[in-house]
Every structure is written in C-alpha cells, then in structure tokens.
Amino acid sequence: MNFLEVSERFTEMSNTSKRLELTDILVRLLKSADKDLKKLVYLTQGKLLPDYEGLELGMANKLIIKALSSISGKKEEEIDVMFTKEGDLGTVAKLISEKKTQNSLFTSELSVDYVYDELTKLARIKGEGSIKNKMGIYQDLLLNATPDEGMYITRIITGRLRLGVSDATILDALVLAFADKKYSDEIDEAYNFHPDLGELAELLREGKLDRVLSTGPTPMVPAKVMLGERLREIPDVLEKMGGKAAFEYKYDGLRTQIHIKDGKVKIFSRGSEETTSNFPDIVEHARQTFNVESCILDGEAVPYNSETGELYPFQMVSQRRGRKYDLKSKVEEIPVVVFLFDIIYLNGEPLNKMPYLERRKMLESLFTENDDFKCATMLLSSDVEEINRFFTEAINSGCEGLMAKNVSEDSIYRAGARGWLWIKFKRDYQSSFEDTLDLVIIGAFGGHGRRKGTYGALLMATYNKDQDVFESICKLGTGFTDDVLFGLPARLSDFVTKKKPARVESGLVPDVWFDPQAVLEIIGAEITISPVHSCAYGKVQKEAGLAIRFPRFTGRWRDDKTPEDATTTEEILEMYYSQKKVG
Numbered sequence: 001m002n003f004l005e006v007s008e009r010f011t012e013m014s015n016t017s018k019r020l021e022l023t024d025i026l027v028r029l030l031k032s033a034d035k036d037l038k039k040l041v042y043l044t045q046g047k048l049l050p051d052y053e054g055l056e057l058g059m060a061n062k063l064i065i066k067a068l069s070s071i072s073g074k075k076e077e078e079i080d081v082m083f084t085k086e087g088d089l090g091t092v093a094k095l096i097s098e099k100k101t102q103n104s105l106f107t108s109e110l111s112v113d114y115v116y117d118e119l120t121k122l123a124r125i126k127g128e129g130s131i132k133n134k135m136g137i138y139q140d141l142l143l144n145a146t147p148d149e150g151m152y153i154t155r156i157i158t159g160r161l162r163l164g165v166s167d168a169t170i171l172d173a174l175v176l177a178f179a180d181k182k183y184s185d186e187i188d189e190a191y192n193f194h195p196d197l198g199e200l201a202e203l204l205r206e207g208k209l210d211r212v213l214s215t216g217p218t219p220m221v222p223a224k225v226m227l228g229e230r231l232r233e234i235p236d237v238l239e240k241m242g243g244k245a246a247f248e249y250k251y252d253g254l255r256t257q258i259h260i261k262d263g264k265v266k267i268f269s270r271g272s273e274e275t276t277s278n279f280p281d282i283v284e285h286a287r288q289t290f291n292v293e294s295c296i297l298d299g300e301a302v303p304y305n306s307e308t309g310e311l312y313p314f315q316m317v318s319q320r321r322g323r324k325y326d327l328k329s330k331v332e333e334i335p336v337v338v339f340l341f342d343i344i345y346l347n348g349e350p351l352n353k354m355p356y357l358e359r360r361k362m363l364e365s366l367f368t369e370n371d372d373f374k375c376a377t378m379l380l381s382s383d384v385e386e387i388n389r390f391f392t393e394a395i396n397s398g399c400e401g402l403m404a405k406n407v408s409e410d411s412i413y414r415a416g417a418r419g420w421l422w423i424k425f426k427r428d429y430q431s432s433f434e435d436t437l438d439l440v441i442i443g444a445f446g447g448h449g450r451r452k453g454t455y456g457a458l459l460m461a462t463y464n465k466d467q468d469v470f471e472s473i474c475k476l477g478t479g480f481t482d483d484v485l486f487g488l489p490a491r492l493s494d495f496v497t498k499k500k501p502a503r504v505e506s507g508l509v510p511d512v513w514f515d516p517q518a519v520l521e522i523i524g525a526e527i528t529i530s531p532v533h534s535c536a537y538g539k540v541q542k543e544a545g546l547a548i549r550f551p552r553f554t555g556r557w558r559d560d561k562t563p564e565d566a567t568t569t570e571e572i573l574e575m576y577y578s579q580k581k582v583g
C-alpha cells in the first residue's frame with residue numbers, strides 16, 4: 001500500500017468533526033491494506049510497536065530542526081521561528097517540502113512497508129554516530145515524501161500524530177472491517193489481555209477469529225487492569241453481590257502488576273506502562289519470594305515505615321516513578337510492601353476464568369507472607385455490622401476503605417473492565433459528594449480581570465465508553481493556585497486544536513478547543529440536570545444532560561490516566577441516581 005493513500009486518509013480524519021465519519025474513514029483505510037496491515041495499524045497509532053515493547057522513536061525536536069535546516073538551506077533559527085509560529089514540526093516540514101517540491105527533480109513513491117521499516121531502523125540506531133544516522137534516515141524519507149507525507153512522518157517521529165483516534169476507536173474500526181459485530185465484546189476482552197492492535201488486526205484480517213477469542217493473559221504482556229464500580233452503602237453492596245462478598249482492605253498505593261517468567265520479573269502500572277526500573281526492590285523480592293516458572297500477580301504497592309510497619313500515603317511511592325538518579329536512596333528511604341489481591345496466570349495456565357475465591361486460594365498457597373509481599377486483608381461476610389467494623393479497621397490501618405469482590409461462580413477476572421464484580425467503598429463517600437472524579441480537559445474560556453493572560457475556566461468532560469466520545473459536564477474555574485492557573489496555557493498548548501475534535505460532544509463552544517488528553521481530578525457538590533452539557537444527554541431528562549455543581553480542582557493532575565481511563569458517563573449516571581436515592 002502506498003503511504004500517499006494513508007496520508008490522504010489521515011488528512012480526512014484530521015478534518016472531520018464527526019465521530020462516525022472518523023470510523024468510516026478508518027475502516028476504509030484498514031480495508032485497503034494488505035500484508036502491511038499490521039504496520040499500518042501501528043503507524044495509525046503513531047507507534048512502531050505496542051508501548052510495552054519499549055521501542056521509542058526518540059528523535060528530539062532539536063535534531064528534526066537540524067535536519068530540516070539542512071534540507072531547506074534555511075538557518076536553524078529560522079526553522080525555530082517557524083516552529084514557534086506553527087506549534088508543530090510536522091507543519092513546518094510540510095511548508096518546507098512544498099517549497100522544495102517545486103524544484104526537486106525526483107521523488108520515488110513511499111510504501112507503508114518502506115516508511116515503517118525505515119522508522120524502525122531509525123528507532124533502533126544506537127551508539128556512536130547515531131545522531132548522524134538518524135538524521136540521514138529522516139532526511140531521505142522527507143526527500144522522497146510529498147509535503148503531506150512528510151508532515152505525517154514528522155509527526156509520528158515526534159510522537160504527535162494526534163489523529164483523534166484512540167485504541168478503542170481503532171478496535172471498533174477493526175471489528176467493522178474484518179469481523180462480525182456480535183463478537184465485539186469478546187474481541188475487546190482479548191485485546192484487554194493482550195493489547196497489541198497490530199497483531200490483532202492481522203489475525204482478524206486472516207479470519208483467525210478462534211485464535212483471537214482464545215487470547216488470555218500472557219506473561220510479560222501487561223493485561224489491562226480490572227476496575228470496580230462504586231457504592232456508598234454496605235447493604236447496597238451486599239445486594240449487588242448476591243448477599244455475600246469478600247471484603248478487602250482498599251490500600252492507597254500504586255497498582256502493580258507483576259509478571260514472572262523463567263526468573264525474569266517485569267512490573268507494569270495501572271496504565272500498562274512498564275515500571276520495572278523504578279522498583280528494583282520489588283523485582284528482587286519477587287525473585288526470592290515466588291518459586292514459579294511463570295505467573296501474573298495483581299496488587300497494590302504501598303510505602304511503609306520499616307520500624308513500625310505503619311502504612312504511608314501513596315504520594316510517597318509515586319515519588320519513585322520516573323526517577324533515574326537518586327532512585328537508590330529512595331528505595332532505602334521508602335520501602336514498599338505489595339499487598340497482592342489476585343493471580344491471573346500460573347505456570348503456563350491462565351486463571352482468569354476461575355472464580356475469585358479459587359484464585360485467592362491459589363495466591364495464598366503460592367507463597368509465605370513476609371515483609372515485602374502480603375495478601376490483601378480479607379473478610380468473607382454477609383453481615384452489615386461485621387463489615388462496618390472491618391471498614392473502620394481498614395481506615396485505622398491507613399487504608400482508603402474497602403473493595404468488595406464478588407464470590408459467585410461467575411466471578412472471573414475481567415481485564416480492562418469496570419464492572420459490578422468489584423465494588424469500591426471509600427471513606428470520602430460519606431461526605432456530601434461520593435468520590436473525586438477524573439475529568440478530561442476539552443476546552444477553555446479566556447480569562448478576564450485578574451485572570452487576563454490565562455484561562456478563566458476549563459471545559460471538562462467525561463468519557464462515554466459506548467460511543468467512544470468525550471461529553472462536556474462542567475466549567476472548572478476554582479481550586480487552582482496562581483502558579484498552576486498562569487501555567488495553564490503553556491501546559492496545555494500542545495493539545496490546542498483549530499476546531500472541535502471529532503470525538504468531543506459539547507453544548508458549549510469554548511474559546512479554545514483541546515485534543516482530549518489531559519486528565520484532572522476534581523471534587524464537586526452534586527450532580528444536577530443541565531440544559532447545556534452533553535454528559536448523558538437525554539438519559540435522565542429530554543433535551544438535557546448532567547452537570548457537576550461547584551466543581552473544584554483538587555490539585556492532582558492524573559498523568560497516570562489516559563483520557564479513556566477518565567470517569568465515564570455511565571458512572572456519572574449511576575452517581576446521579578444513587579445521590580437521588582440518598583437525598
């Protein structure tokens with residue numbers, strides 16, 4: 001397949017502001033691929049391989065500017081000025097190529113295979129002379145590219161392709177292009193255990209649906225984590241769980257998925273990011289504790305005081321993430337204990353279809369508890385009084401509340417799903433608002449008076465998982481310190497778009513639209529009916545949506561969450577109904 005065709009489809013995708021049209025274009029693009037479908041899918045994701053493979057393109061902006069300067073004969077400073085004006089090196093590459101094409105003698109057609117293979121070469125270059133070689137590959141690609149192709153190649157290299165499609169959108173399009181829609185839930189589940197869209201695309205195109213449907217947890221490949229719904233009354237939890245449940249302490253730490261295979265250990269975060277290098281201590285302790293050929297464990301890493309055993313707040317572990325330099329002192333200063341609550345794979349056998357209590361039994365018999373690994377404290381009960389006492393104990397031990405787990409025969413491990421098999425019950429729920437929410441920034445309104453020069457308010461959205469769109473729910477203008485407030489335009493500048501992104505639904509038109517990327521934690525007073533917001537539009541009342549009254553930023557940017565991990569429209573609906581019930 002020619003890369004030119006891909007670049008034409010990419011332009012159509014960037015130009016549409018309608019979600020369905022976006023999928024249609026994507027389906028057409030995927031269908032026109034052949035053996036190169038896998039590579040096409042990765043390029044559409046703006047990647048070369050799934051994230052967990054750790055292959056990064058890694059060409060700094062400075063290097064791109066140097067390469068563009070040498071192609072165009074313009075000074076680096078001039079390119080820098082163009083970059084500041086356009087805000088995107090892809091556009092700069094396009095402008096330069098447009099000039100160049102007028103007097104170039106020869107361009108050969110680029111294929112998807114060729115572009116992908118050259119970019120892979122570029123990504124793998126290491127060692128001496130790597131800068132020169134990387135620049136050489138990039139310049140060769142540009143010299144043979146049309147201006148638009150050059151723009152997309154540059155955007156892929158700089159990690160800014162931003163076509164407005166998420167993995168969920170691509171997955172949806174793959175099902176429409178190559179499978180029967182009735183399998184979409186099962187295909188989704190397979191993807192959640194093995195999040196490799198390129199591989200999945202190839203299997204579907206080749207008609208190997210059986211292979212897809214039998215995909216389960218795989219050691220060294222991060223499974224999307226299972227998530228819980230929320231309720232605020234124990235009797236409601238018990239009712240949902242069929243009268244009885246396993247209640248576990250809900251630890252306030254970092255979700256930690258531990259993979260072991262043939263003596264090798266890998267650690268993944270809640271967002272499937274590999275964090276092995278941040279936790280050399282957990283790696284070492286896991287080797288000592290688990291005598292297995294292979295396994296996948298799910299748990300929460302919590303910092304603690306090694307003298308008193310007291311648990312510390314989660315912020316202390318988060319200091320470890322992304323740290324390269326003084327990690328060693330942090331490891332000694334902040335030891336962590338991992339409270340394990342699940343096992344989904346053991347010695348060649350997937351366990352995800354086993355009921356929860358059987359998995360828990362396997363987990364308990366797998367190791368002897370020590371300072372580094374423990375099983376989450378658990379109570380199997382149907383007695384409200386007893387559960388309430390257990391809840392108080394959890395809070396007194398430094399936990400956030402309880403996590404109730406379904407114990408029926410159907411209590412499988414559902415990767416990537418937020419469902420009623422797990423229900424969280426937190427201390428915050430006893431305040432007026434049930435919980436903090438994680439909302440996505442989709443727009444902003446210009447500031448006036450004291451806020452001149454920054455934004456007066458942000459337009460926030462929930463994620464509607466069924467429709468794969470972001471729906472506006474409130475304007476957020478309080479809870480910001482001056483530093484954060486005046487830093488907003490710079491912090492969000494990368495996400496500014498010229499018009500409403502296709503996957504955004506909003507009744508309000510802000511002064512600036514953003515690509516839905518940044519996630520903020522907010523707290524509010526109440527969920528109310530709103531004539532202007534799009535969240536759950538028409539679900540509670542005709543021609544009205546839902547909004548949050550008095551939203552306030554808690555100060556926490558949820559950089560660990562993708563926009564698709566934000567609070568969903570469905571959760572807001574549930575919160576609205578449960579608030580009504582109590583109120």
Ligand code: ATP
Pocket residue numbers: 227228248249250251252253254255256270300341376403424
């Ligand atoms: P979520 O992860 O549900 O999107 P969140 O990141 O805001 O939301 P919480 O609402 O606090 O987190 O609750 C879920 C998290 O609680 C899990 O992702 C996990 O990290 C943590 N957790 C702590 N103890 C347990 C437990 N016993 N079982 C399951 N999860 C637990």
